[in-house]
Amino acid sequence: MKETIRVSFDVPIDEHTFIKAACVEAHINFRDLMKDVFHKTVEELKKKRLHDMLAKGFQEAKEGKTRPLTQEDLDNWSKMVDNA
Numbered sequence: 398m399k400e401t402i403r404v405s406f407d408v409p410i411d412e413h414t415f416i417k418a419a420c421v422e423a424h425i426n427f428r429d430l431m432k433d434v435f436h437k438t439v440e441e442l443k444k445k446r447l448h449d450m451l452a453k454g455f456q457e458a459k460e461g462k463t464r465p466l467t468q469e470d471l472d473n474w475s476k477m478v479d480n481a
Contacts, residue, residue, distance in 0.1 A: 404435070447478045 420427045454470065457463045 443478045447474060450474050450478070 416430075417427055419425075420430055451466075451471075451474070454463070454466050454474075458465045
């Protein structure tokens with residue numbers, strides 16, 4: 398199991414009340430919803446980071462600043478982003 402840390406932040410009371418009520422109406426656990434939203438956001442950020450790294454790598458290779466990207470490079474970058 399991965400090590401965890403508690404995340405805490407303040408939100409306006411009307412937004413908190415709205416989302417809690419919406420969760421009750423939809424029979425969704427508030428904690429599970431927040432964890433799911435957090436996880437999806439992390440995954441989107443990882444994809445964006447990988448995209449940015451690839452775009453930069455391809456551009457630098459095209460300009461002759463670096464060697465062309467290999468499958469090993471792509472695999473390593475993907476692992477690096479997944480482990481970030």
